[in-house]
Amino acid sequence: MSETPHIDIDYVANLARIELSDQEKKKLGGQLDDILGYFEKLNSVNVDGVEPLAHAHAVNNIWREGDEPGPTYSPEVLTGMAPESRDNQVVVPKVVE
Amino acid sequence: MPETYFKTIAELSAVLEAGELTSVQLTQAVIDRTAAVDEKVKAFLSYDAGDALAQAKASDERRAAGKALSKLDGIPVGIKDVLAVKDQPLGCASKMLENYVSPYDATCVAKLREAGAIIWGRLNMDEFAMGSSTENSAHQTTANPWDLETIPGGSSGGSAAALAAGEAIATLGTDTGGSIRQPAALCGVVGMKPTYGMVSRYGLVAFASSLDQVGPFARTVEDAAILLEAMLGKDDLDSTSIAPQGDTDYAAALKEKKGPWKLGVPREFFGEGIDPEVKANIEQAIDWYKSQGCEIVDISLPHSDLAVPVYYIVATAEASSNLARFDGVRYSHRSEEAKDALTLFTKSRGEGFGDEVKRRIILGTYVLSSGYYDAYYKRAQKVRRLILGDFEKAFEQVDAILTPTSPTPAFKRGERADDPLAMYLSDVYTISVNLAGLPAISVPSGFTESGLPVGLQVIGKAFGEADMFAVAHAFEQGHDYHKQTPNL
Numbered sequence: 147m148s149e150t151p152h153i154d155i156d157y158v159a160n161l162a163r164i165e166l167s168d169q170e171k172k173k174l175g176g177q178l179d180d181i182l183g184y185f186e187k188l189n190s191v192n193v194d195g196v197e198p199l200a201h202a203h204a205v206n207n208i209w210r211e212g213d214e215p216g217p218t219y220s221p222e223v224l225t226g227m228a229p230e231s232r233d234n235q236v237v238v239p240k241v242v243e
Numbered sequence: 244m245p246e247t248y249f250k251t252i253a254e255l256s257a258v259l260e261a262g263e264l265t266s267v268q269l270t271q272a273v274i275d276r277t278a279a280v281d282e283k284v285k286a287f288l289s290y291d292a293g294d295a296l297a298q299a300k301a302s303d304e305r306r307a308a309g310k311a312l313s314k315l316d317g318i319p320v321g322i323k324d325v326l327a328v329k330d331q332p333l334g335c336a337s338k339m340l341e342n343y344v345s346p347y348d349a350t351c352v353a354k355l356r357e358a359g360a361i362i363w364g365r366l367n368m369d370e371f372a373m374g375s376s377t378e379n380s381a382h383q384t385t386a387n388p389w390d391l392e393t394i395p396g397g398s399s400g401g402s403a404a405a406l407a408a409g410e411a412i413a414t415l416g417t418d419t420g421g422s423i424r425q426p427a428a429l430c431g432v433v434g435m436k437p438t439y440g441m442v443s444r445y446g447l448v449a450f451a452s453s454l455d456q457v458g459p460f461a462r463t464v465e466d467a468a469i470l471l472e473a474m475l476g477k478d479d480l481d482s483t484s485i486a487p488q489g490d491t492d493y494a495a496a497l498k499e500k501k502g503p504w505k506l507g508v509p510r511e512f513f514g515e516g517i518d519p520e521v522k523a524n525i526e527q528a529i530d531w532y533k534s535q536g537c538e539i540v541d542i543s544l545p546h547s548d549l550a551v552p553v554y555y556i557v558a559t560a561e562a563s564s565n566l567a568r569f570d571g572v573r574y575s576h577r578s579e580e581a582k583d584a585l586t587l588f589t590k591s592r593g594e595g596f597g598d599e600v601k602r603r604i605i606l607g608t609y610v611l612s613s614g615y616y617d618a619y620y621k622r623a624q625k626v627r628r629l630i631l632g633d634f635e636k637a638f639e640q641v642d643a644i645l646t647p648t649s650p651t652p653a654f655k656r657g658e659r660a661d662d663p664l665a666m667y668l669s670d671v672y673t674i675s676v677n678l679a680g681l682p683a684i685s686v687p688s689g690f691t692e693s694g695l696p697v698g699l700q701v702i703g704k705a706f707g708e709a710d711m712f713a714v715a716h717a718f719e720q721g722h723d724y725h726k727q728t729p730n731l
Contacts, residue, residue, distance in 0.1 A: 203440060239583050
């Protein structure tokens with residue numbers, strides 16, 4: 147993080163699984179460079195020996211007493227939300243030829 | 244007396260109890276007001292007047308049978324479009340969830356129902372709660388009721404504007420980096436973010452899970468306390484929720500806790516970037532506390548200028564993970580161009596998300612990507628601990644901290660639309676509170692010369708809501724800014 151990075155927008159958009167138009171790539175790339183440049187401020191502070199904080203309160207794994215089956219939604223309700231569904235299953239384009 | 248729709252929960256609860264008004268009459272007044280002004284304000288994405296009146300009728304029947312559930316019974320409360328309400332659309336103001344209808348209630352909504360509140364309408368917001376102006380909604384831009392050419396703040400801009408315009412008696416919002424307090428300040432209402440974990444996040448569409456909190460918008464501090472009391476509690480459906488701690492009898496706290504308090508003022512919050520009118524206003528508010536016998540302590544939060552970069556690293560990293568679920572498969576927008584599994588994801592997400600959401604997902608993906616994780620994400624988490632440490636040190640000396648809520652009053656629409664960094668700085672005074680998980684409230688503290696509201700932020704200790712409410716309530720009692728309403 148020593149110099150302002152020039153973000154490889156194609157690479158990151160692919161990682162994020164978002165298709166961007168050429169125009170969007172140009173606009174976003176420039177803005178993200180500015181924002182990442184601003185993040186350089188974080189280099190001004192010494193963080194040696196500081197433990198990272200992921201959460202304001204200490205969070206530990208939560209183990210449930212038992213995982214008893216309870217009432218839930220019908221398959222019709224849940225698959226009915228999908229853009230396309232049939233016979234209580236979600237329809238997607240063919241994955242395996 | 245103000246119009247019915249500008250009264251407080253406390254006032255309305257008394258007249259409902261006395262039989263001078265029915266919930267059906269009150270709800271109808273709110274519906275009529277909404278029909279009359281929302282064309283200008285555009286706070287609501289949708290509302291179902293028939294459903295609201297049916298809830299009101301049930302409330303009146305309960306009350307007639309002597310079984311009113313709480314002070315909230317029969318009071319219409321508007322809901323931000325990021326919270327699940329059973330059988331109502333849940334769209335997060337996004338094209339991505341345009342046709343989604345929730346099969347269940349968020350826990351906070353269920354708790355309000357248990358208290359008898361009327362669940363009223365879907366309120367506009369920045370898409371997926373990302374923004375500070377409510378200009379990122381895929382559907383409409385909400386106007387600030389005090390000046391329709393300006394923004395209401397964000398991301399809960401619809402919640403703040405609806406309340407300020409008299410389109411609800413109270414509303415719910417969510418606050419990840421200031422998204423309740425900043426719009427509350429800009430719209431001249433009270434907005435409150437609880438200690439992290441006090442209100443369940445179940446049924447809140449997650450943006451940044453370690454920061455998001457549900458909280459109330461209300462006309463007075465007392466009303467905000469009534470709403471919070473109804474919503475708090477540990478919820479098995481949210482593993483980060485926490486059983487109520489500290490003094491949670493807020494109604495009693497408002498009456499009993501009178502000060503004088505030791506109040507901290509962080510000098511870092513009055514430097515570069517603050518509007519001179521806002522600065523003068525907040526200094527006046529601090530002087531008022533001094534005149535009431537409070538001791539004003541000059542404190543330092545030395546890492547506060549790093550809160551914005553830390554926030555935008557942590558929040559976008561968490562967002563990039565949380566928003567991975569919108570893949571076009573199970574419930575979100577699906578591209579008609581999708582030919583295979585990969586293009587189903589990429590094209591659906593490219594079409595469904597708006598600019599700001601794409602910007603944040605890409606940024607979050609970048610800071611978590613191989614080779615950059617340590618430099619950005621891990622470093623940000625370390626600085627987050629330093630920010631929390633600053634607050635802990637400050638609270639060894641003081642009971643609460645006073646700051647401006649927003650560095651500027653409401654700005655003109657479009658003014659910062661192409662400058663995301665300038666937009667991100669709108670939350671410079673609220674963000675560090677979320678990083679530290681503390682409670683904070685914004686109360687109206689006056690107006691600029693051009694008539695735009697200004698807000699004072701009171702920050703409390705973790706689980707110190709009772710003291711924070713009491714400090715804010717004292718200011719409110721000494722002024723009448725909260726009683727003023729916009730001309731629409």
